[in-house]
Amino acid sequence: MQRAVLKLCCGISYPHVRSMAGLQRAALAAFGQEISVHLQRRPAWSPPRWTRHQQDEKTQPAEQRTTALADEDVFYLRRGQEALHEALEIVESKDGWKPEMAEKNGDVIYSKVLLGNRKVFRLEAELDASPEELHDILFVRVEEMHEWNPNIRRIRVLKHVGGNTMVTHEVSAETAGNLIGQRDFLSVRHWSKSESCVYLGGAATQFESLPPQPGFVRAEDGPTCIVLQPLQDHPDRTHFIWLLNMDVKGWLPQSLVNKALPRAQADFTKHLRLHLTAQKPENRR
Numbered sequence: 001m002q003r004a005v006l007k008l009c010c011g012i013s014y015p016h017v018r019s020m021a022g023l024q025r026a027a028l029a030a031f032g033q034e035i036s037v038h039l040q041r042r043p044a045w046s047p048p049r050w051t052r053h054q055q056d057e058k059t060q061p062a063e064q065r066t067t068a069l070a071d072e073d074v075f076y077l078r079r080g081q082e083a084l085h086e087a088l089e090i091v092e093s094k095d096g097w098k099p100e101m102a103e104k105n106g107d108v109i110y111s112k113v114l115l116g117n118r119k120v121f122r123l124e125a126e127l128d129a130s131p132e133e134l135h136d137i138l139f140v141r142v143e144e145m146h147e148w149n150p151n152i153r154r155i156r157v158l159k160h161v162g163g164n165t166m167v168t169h170e171v172s173a174e175t176a177g178n179l180i181g182q183r184d185f186l187s188v189r190h191w192s193k194s195e196s197c198v199y200l201g202g203a204a205t206q207f208e209s210l211p212p213q214p215g216f217v218r219a220e221d222g223p224t225c226i227v228l229q230p231l232q233d234h235p236d237r238t239h240f241i242w243l244l245n246m247d248v249k250g251w252l253p254q255s256l257v258n259k260a261l262p263r264a265q266a267d268f269t270k271h272l273r274l275h276l277t278a279q280k281p282e283n284r285r
């Protein structure tokens, strides 16, 4: 019932969720679900089985959970939700996208210049893994990312807020982006799920115990998002949409930055694919 009301409120229907044009609606539905998880007595949506940490939350009444959140936690939760919402609005926008590069394997990167002159990049690819598997690799196991991506030096989770939100510190490798040089990022990351799609969002934030480090240029990521949508006839494959929206900071010619960013995005996807192949049971020895 609750779910039906939420769906009505958000004005969505399942077929729309599967189409690109329906992303915004699906996102709205996802927010509806989150509202129900946080504010309703009985959550209308039970979290997927792979989010073990969330299962614990379910045993606690929802009221206690919301009141138990400290001001700081509420701040990061809201900021994460906002970041995801804002990023989805950008990927969803129809106009202004221009093809930036097309890889031989079918991956395409589009770019768009936002108000204020920021150039953002949208990569679209098809990956051989389910949205749940990718969510696990890209969010739950984010600290392991440097093991399969040489452009990342390390990622640390500084704080968890419930099962859907965290504050992370990312350090790129000295060689990542070549001419751009090493950067560090302090971000809030948040995910939500609607029907069979998983949405990962993030944005730059601050964290008291980790201010910008001497000798490091702190770049700003986001609002950014990744949309993981199962292919209609192959639910174990995913249509991957990634919005890269980054201010690399420092004094660099914009033309150089605008070349390095889509390259970094294509590289990231290449390493993600290699990791997926290496992970498959039939490829393990």
Ligand SMILES: CC(C)CCC[C@@H](C)[C@H]1CC[C@H]2[C@@H]3CC=C4C[C@@H](O)CC[C@]4(C)[C@H]3CC[C@]12C
Residues within 6 Å of the ligand: 138, 139, 142, 151, 152, 155, 170, 171, 172, 173, 176, 177, 180, 181, 183, 185, 189, 200, 221, 226, 248, 260, 261, 264, 265, 268
């Ligand atoms: C061009 C130079 C400056 C940067 C190169 C390194 C880039 C590609 C690296 C550094 C930190 C990385 C991010 C670190 C954490 C996450 C969260 C995860 O859920 C999705 C991927 C994402 C968003 C990574 C994308 C790639 C990333 C932005």
